[in-house]
Amino acid sequence: MSKINLKNLASELELSISTVSKALRDSYEIGHDTKKRVLEKAKELGYRANPYARYMRHHKSKTIAIVIPEMVNSFFLQVINGAESIAREKDYHLLIYITHEDAQKEISIINHLQNGRVDGIIMSLSSTVKDYSHLTECINNNIPIIFFDRICHEIETVKITTDDFTSGFIATEHLIQNGCRNIAYLSISENLSIDNKRMQGYIEALTKYDIGFDKSKIIKCNTDDKSNYRQIKKLLTGPAKIDGIFSSIEKFALTTYNVCRDLKIKIPEEIKIICFSNLLTADFLNPSLTTITQPANEMGATAASQLFKYLDKKRMEIPNENIIIKSKLMARGSTVA
């Protein structure tokens, strides 16, 4: 079969087109077993809904969802603020879901959202997700997903990020230009594209300045604050003589502040710290925190606007497009004496 369409799919299943279509839309008229059979066959044959059919359908829930990995983080807050402003403008409701960095929770939330509950989703991946089939299924089920920040390269849709590679490079170069030679990178998760890109920027900057890249200086942090504290303490008391920290997210930078205070390590005299962060209090920290500040509000608003271009039927299909909005280096007391 050259290209699988609804007709082929129905014929393979020996069901009527109408039944298959309803099953794919999770209609209450179709029984659970039939739905399951249809979905499995659709997956097996790689069936994707016809974009024209999608375009023709009505968006009735007047609701979009935002799915984020955590709540207590200044970046996601500002993203929600941006997305909410656009949703309000469009007279849409905004549902909020938090995966707590848990792949199982993310899968259950995405499955939950496929019964006409929402017209579309904007989301940032959980750091523990390795398989993306729940996301492709959701899109095949006619619920479009737009990614921001932690995106999924494998899925064809609009992805909104900041210039993570360049920012990672600039952050590391900033540390080097301020005298650091032994720079550690605090990684959030090797599963995440943003983490990879920030780290590649870090490695690229080290290379440019002829500083050898040492894998032992990549510290894999996680959601357990105590374990992160122990790891960073071990790093700072170890033989590597770390004089610079580039943290992929703000939480680990704050943990580093904690460790430095407890070990009486002076920032920025003995160690310099930079991180990706949208903390409104960065300026007031002791010392004030040098940040790569992301255009968080704009990223949220852009993600929502891109979704509405499709929901408002100004666009037939969501293009496979990367939208990159630049971050800004805000040099403050944690890197500059």
Place this chain on the structure above:
Amino acid sequence: MSKINLKNLASELELSISTVSKALRDSYEIGHDTKKRVLEKAKELGYRANPYARYMRHHKSKTIAIVIPEMVNSFFLQVINGAESIAREKDYHLLIYITHEDAQKEISIINHLQNGRVDGIIMSLSSTVKDYSHLTECINNNIPIIFFDRICHEIETVKITTDDFTSGFIATEHLIQNGCRNIAYLSISENLSIDNKRMQGYIEALTKYDIGFDKSKIIKCNTDDKSNYRQIKKLLTGPAKIDGIFSSIEKFALTTYNVCRDLKIKIPEEIKIICFSNLLTADFLNPSLTTITQPANEMGATAASQLFKYLDKKRMEIPNENIIIKSKLMARGSTVA
């Protein structure tokens, strides 16, 4: 008519009970004009839905809403986190709405939520709301509302607050015990019960320590950061010789930090600052910020749990009850040298 019930209401309107009931539930079977007529008459006669009837109805949306005045605030964040954890447990969706402290937006959101979109609401009032009829209408329309933090005394429901009066007293006493005599109070809005109670605690502490209460030391801040900055600057350069600031919310305390930095006023040597705040970075500010830390997560979880007691039909009606969860004074560098 001694007590208005559905039957009386229907007879007044010369409509069938079924039509009136459907109109009150915003059924699609009833035309707009009829609905309007029914709602107006119900309001005029002070009709309230029968609690037993309410108890019997089905909660079908499996969704609750949280309505908050602003997003970029550590307190509301943690409340959402708490509410979300309970909603997830109950397999419910959580819609989030931000009023941006705008009474008109609050009214439009609450009206929006009355078409079966949600089973119930937990909310904190916007600071500019003066009339509560949109809220009573919503409750009469069978969508229960539970208040937290910024509550509405006039409405009979569960209200979850912290011990605002006592905390206001403790905060002010803490400043006095650390040597302050000219203490200003930064008020968020005289419309809000929390603000009144915090201020009453402030006045009570002044009285206990024989410090005269001076109305000019109550500074009415608002949502305009620049205007707040100017007001606080004027206060700190004025004749009052302010040596202590008690801020009703964290935003104004951060603005005070800004003013002090610009005017080179030393905290805590020349001025001491305390505020209600749940900032995770309070410890890392320069100087670290003394806070009245509210049990935000617990308040959100309690608000949601109280709502579910009713939605799960463990309870026939929502009682008129004040639940008070205590805050904690966290003494830090901004008040203690």
